[in-house]
Amino acid sequence: MTNPISDILKAEVILTTGTNTDENHPIIANYVKEAVTRNGAKLLVIDPRRISLVDHATLWLRPRPGTDVAWINGLMHIILKEGLQAQKYIDERTEGFEALKAHLETFTPDHVSATTGIPADDLIAAARLYGKARPASILYAMGITKHTTGTDNVKSLASLAMLCGNIGVDGGGINPLRGQNNVQGACDMGGLPNVFSGYQPVADEKAIKKFADAWGGVRIPSKIGLTVTEMISGAASGQVKAIYVMGENPMLSDPDKHHVEHGLETLEFLAVQDIFLTETAKKAHVVFPAACFAEKDGTVTNTERLVQRVRKALEPPGDAKEDIWIINEISKRMGYPMPASTAEAIMREINTLTPSYAGITYERIAEKGLVWPCPDKNHPGTPVLHRGNFTRGKGQFFVIPFKPPVESADKEYPFILSTGRVLEHYHTGTMTRRGSGLNRLYPEALAEISRADAQKMGIAEGDYINIISRRGSIRVKTWLNDRSSQGMVFVPFHFHEAAVNLLTHAVVDPVSKIPEYKVSAVRIEKAS
Amino acid sequence: MSMVSLTIDGKMVSVPEGKTILEAAQQTGIDIPTLCFHKRLPPIGSCNMCIVEIKGRPGPVTSCNTPVEEGLDVATQSDALHAQRVINLKKILLHHALDCPVCDRAGECDLQNIVYKFGITDVAFEPRAQKRDDAYATSLIRYWPERCILCRRCVTACQSIKGIGAIDIIGEGDEARLVPVAADKCKSCGECLSVCPTGALTENLSRRKGRPWMGKRVKTTCGYCGCGCQLELSALENRVIGVHTETDDGVNQGSLCVKGRFGYEFIGDENRLKTPLIKENGQFREASWEEALDYTAKRLSAIKDQFGPDSIAGLTSARCTNEENFLFQKFMRAVIGTNSVDHCARL
Numbered sequence: 001m002t003n004p005i006s007d008i009l010k011a012e013v014i015l016t017t018g019t020n021t022d023e024n025h026p027i028i029a030n031y032v033k034e035a036v037t038r039n040g041a042k043l044l045v046i047d048p049r050r051i052s053l054v055d056h057a058t059l060w061l062r063p064r065p066g067t068d069v070a071w072i073n074g075l076m077h078i079i080l081k082e083g084l085q086a087q088k089y090i091d092e093r094t095e096g097f098e099a100l101k102a103h104l105e106t107f108t109p110d111h112v113s114a115t116t117g118i119p120a121d122d123l124i125a126a127a128r129l130y131g132k133a134r135p136a137s138i139l140y141a142m143g144i145t146k147h148t149t150g151t152d153n154v155k156s157l158a159s160l161a162m163l164c165g166n167i168g169v170d171g172g173g174i175n176p177l178r179g180q181n182n183v184q185g186a187c188d189m190g191g192l193p194n195v196f197s198g199y200q201p202v203a204d205e206k207a208i209k210k211f212a213d214a215w216g217g218v219r220i221p222s223k224i225g226l227t228v229t230e231m232i233s234g235a236a237s238g239q240v241k242a243i244y245v246m247g248e249n250p251m252l253s254d255p256d257k258h259h260v261e262h263g264l265e266t267l268e269f270l271a272v273q274d275i276f277l278t279e280t281a282k283k284a285h286v287v288f289p290a291a292c293f294a295e296k297d298g299t300v301t302n303t304e305r306l307v308q309r310v311r312k313a314l315e316p317p318g319d320a321k322e323d324i325w326i327i328n329e330i331s332k333r334m335g336y337p338m339p340a341s342t343a344e345a346i347m348r349e350i351n352t353l354t355p356s357y358a359g360i361t362y363e364r365i366a367e368k369g370l371v372w373p374c375p376d377k378n379h380p381g382t383p384v385l386h387r388g389n390f391t392r393g394k395g396q397f398f399v400i401p402f403k404p405p406v407e408s409a410d411k412e413y414p415f416i417l418s419t420g421r422v423l424e425h426y427h428t429g430t431m432t433r434r435g436s437g438l439n440r441l442y443p444e445a446l447a448e449i450s451r452a453d454a455q456k457m458g459i460a461e462g463d464y465i466n467i468i469s470r471r472g473s474i475r476v477k478t479w480l481n482d483r484s485s486q487g488m489v490f491v492p493f494h495f496h497e498a499a500v501n502l503l504t505h506a507v508v509d510p511v512s513k514i515p516e517y518k519v520s521a522v523r524i525e526k527a528s
Numbered sequence: 529m530s531m532v533s534l535t536i537d538g539k540m541v542s543v544p545e546g547k548t549i550l551e552a553a554q555q556t557g558i559d560i561p562t563l564c565f566h567k568r569l570p571p572i573g574s575c576n577m578c579i580v581e582i583k584g585r586p587g588p589v590t591s592c593n594t595p596v597e598e599g600l601d602v603a604t605q606s607d608a609l610h611a612q613r614v615i616n617l618k619k620i621l622l623h624h625a626l627d628c629p630v631c632d633r634a635g636e637c638d639l640q641n642i643v644y645k646f647g648i649t650d651v652a653f654e655p656r657a658q659k660r661d662d663a664y665a666t667s668l669i670r671y672w673p674e675r676c677i678l679c680r681r682c683v684t685a686c687q688s689i690k691g692i693g694a695i696d697i698i699g700e701g702d703e704a705r706l707v708p709v710a711a712d713k714c715k716s717c718g719e720c721l722s723v724c725p726t727g728a729l730t731e732n733l734s735r736r737k738g739r740p741w742m743g744k745r746v747k748t749t750c751g752y753c754g755c756g757c758q759l760e761l762s763a764l765e766n767r768v769i770g771v772h773t774e775t776d777d778g779v780n781q782g783s784l785c786v787k788g789r790f791g792y793e794f795i796g797d798e799n800r801l802k803t804p805l806i807k808e809n810g811q812f813r814e815a816s817w818e819e820a821l822d823y824t825a826k827r828l829s830a831i832k833d834q835f836g837p838d839s840i841a842g843l844t845s846a847r848c849t850n851e852e853n854f855l856f857q858k859f860m861r862a863v864i865g866t867n868s869v870d871h872c873a874r875l
């Protein structure tokens with residue numbers, strides 16, 4: 001997020017898109033509702049599903065799945081036509097405006113309405129709502145990024161925010177809501193194939209030298225590594241021989257289950273460390289029992305870049321060990337003993353090698369966390385990014401043409417499948433499907449379809465249906481509600497026995513490499 | 529913001545306009561007894577414990593919902609106030625079973641504390657008319673009508689923090705009770721439970737429980753979504769027996785969602801992996817750490833030697849800590865010698 005969560009309370013208008021905030025970020029949803037009920041802020045929800053946040057919205061637009069660039073360009077078109085843009089901000093702080101303006105010319109309300117299915121009047125009302133508010137905050141999540149055009153969608157949202165001078169100000173910003181507790185930190189720490197910690201590029205000779213020297217003169221290649229999806233393909237093609245997995249479950253979280261299964265089975269060696277014998281761990285040659293978050297010390301970084309402590313409350317069960325210990329022991333046996341063996345010592349190493357984390361010490365965050373960038377031990381942290389200046393200097397407007405999703409509904413596969421999470425469960429279900437509490441509330445996968453569609457097909461509440469795509473089929477129970485529009489079906493991805501990644505396709509966004517989980521063409525049949 | 533000056537117990541106090549007398553007193557370090565008041569909630573004004581006298585006004589007023597005014601002269605203590613508070617408290621206790629020895633909340637109960645403070649021992653208890661069917665809005669919480677003092681904290685929390693209104697107090701006098709008026713809207717967040725000043729709402733999860741004061745409290749960050757809520761795990765005999773929050777703490781300000789508050793059962797699940805496993809002829813068998821680590825190091829070294837470092841890839845985790853992620857990418861880059869390290873952020 002460019003702005004802290006509490007900034008939501010300072011916004012005049014909050015635009016949420018592709019985030020079912022009530023279920024996936026419940027505490028952030030509390031802030032949104034408080035902004036509306038106590039501060040009189042206006043909420044603009046743009047989402048194909050009628051999520052519960054709509055109850056609190058001034059205006060809700062329902063675009064066809066996969067048409068985000070079209071409506072964003074459409075809103076910008078109207079904002080410019082009506083002169084609602086922040087011209088001074090644009091002139092002083094951005095570049096590329098003229099090109100964007102020319103590009104937007106064709107995105108008229110009628111034209112955009114035809115593409116997105118949103119009535120032209122609603123587009124105009126939404127543009128005025130967002131365009132006139134200062135400041136206005138944009139919140140988005142995987143509903144924006146899990147598309148082959150995910151990067152385009154995000155860039156377009158950034159343009160919309162800059163057009164109205166909403167980046168770098170209190171109460172504004174474009175704010176991605178990250179799904180897992182430490183996605184932000186995993187990226188910050190260099191758990192990515194192209195960067196070291198703090199986003200220092202591996203292609204940069206200076207960065208390589210810095211890390212290589214710090215790590216005892218090792219040789220680090222400058223070649224960018226493989227992404228998850230490429231690792232799986234590499235495994236299948238024989239280019240990748242071994243994979244070491246720490247706490248991930250690609251068998252359920254990757255887009256094409258058969259493909260992943262085949263890839264992992266082809267490997268010469270697969271090592272998995274996790275807290276349960278996950279679907280992925282079952283494929284491994286060796287499995288290490290790991291400690292869970294309650295059994296270790298460390299830090300995690302939340303969606304607003306706030307670094308906070310995790311503290312050990314329990315001993316791990318049986319012989320299970322902390323991940324740090326396991327990595328150290330393997331490393332030692334491969335001839336590289338690592339000096340730092342406690343979480344706090346590793347944080348000191350992070351401090352020295354990662355400018356944005358340089359000032360974050362356990363002592364300083366004992367009571368309250370710190371927001372990176374925090375470049376030195378006296379720095380108070382940086383809750384709002386791009387204040388006064390963009391990190392790169394001038395803010396760049398991008399010209400983004402509309403591209404339809406890879407698959408669309410057709411005669412044979414007339415439904416659009418979208419996948420996601422529900423409140424009661426988390427990711428691949430390894431944690432939330434244990435024990436009685438959460439399972440009692442939401443025991444099995446439910447496919448959400450509209451009552452109208454159900455009626456047409458003679459499907460009653462609770463009936464089982466088969467959902468079939470070009471890649472596979474699953475059997476799942478139905479939940480008839482008005483959240484899905486006609487022609488749309490939503491299935492959560494927490495359940496291995498109804499694994500939606502048997503249905504989704506593996507075509508990814510060319511830049512972010514995120515698969516298109518939100519749009520797959522499927523057909524529905526009543527199951528026995 | 530304009531300031532308002534008033535006198536409380538003879539002390540001059542200056543606070544911003546719009547504050548309540550209770551807030552002004554608290555800011556000055558003057559302690560007014562409260563029960564239904566909760567700093568996370570708008571004032572409720574149901575318990576009448578926070579009454580104060582204002583010079584020149586006929587009767588006492590509730591300080592939690594009376595705004596300050598210029599020149600007010602407030603007294604928070606007097607014999608009359610004390611007597612009235614005792615009467616009010618006894619009224620509350622009329623329907624509250626003094627079953628502290630079996631109540632989960634004993635030891636951290638606001639009611640118990642205030643009763644102790646006022647030294648009340650003799651109250652006739654008249655149990656409220658019982659209907660045995662006391663289903664709550666969610667199966668994760670249990671409602672004990674005989675402990676409920678009808679203070680409305682829960683109702684207010686559900687309405688003002690969650691914007692839901694799944695519960696309400698219906699009925700008068702003996703018949704009054706907390707009723708799930710819109711159970712289908714309940715998100716099982718436990719906001720109601722966390723603000724309940726008594727043991728009328730308790731967690732209905734596992735049977736093996738400890739009393740709240742028995743557990744060792746450890747402050748940590750929720751392990752689920754990216755909100756980063758702050759919470760305390762209460763641990764007893766190496767098990768988590770509950771989750772608590774501090775009202776002022778973290779982005780969540782004491783709130784949690786169903787996963788953060790009730791989703792801790794996996795930690796002590798019997799299916800947790802407890803020993804290293806090695807696959808032999810398609811079957812897992814238990815192995816010692818020595819064996820599993822040696823085997824892994826040997827296989828990785830051999831593959832690296834034969835096919836080069838780029839034939840090995842690593843998946844790190846959005847569920848692990850920063851330190852673990854840092855160490856993992858260091859291992860892949862420095863020890864294996866490849867940049868093929870990624871995690872499922874995209875997924």
Ligand code: SF4
Nearest residue numbers: 686714715717718720
């Ligand atoms: S659990 Fe949450 S939603 Fe349900 S009644 Fe309590 S406060 Fe309301």
Ligand code: SF4
Nearest residue numbers: 750752753757785788
């Ligand atoms: S308590 Fe709920 S909202 Fe808060 S971090 Fe945990 S999962 Fe997220």
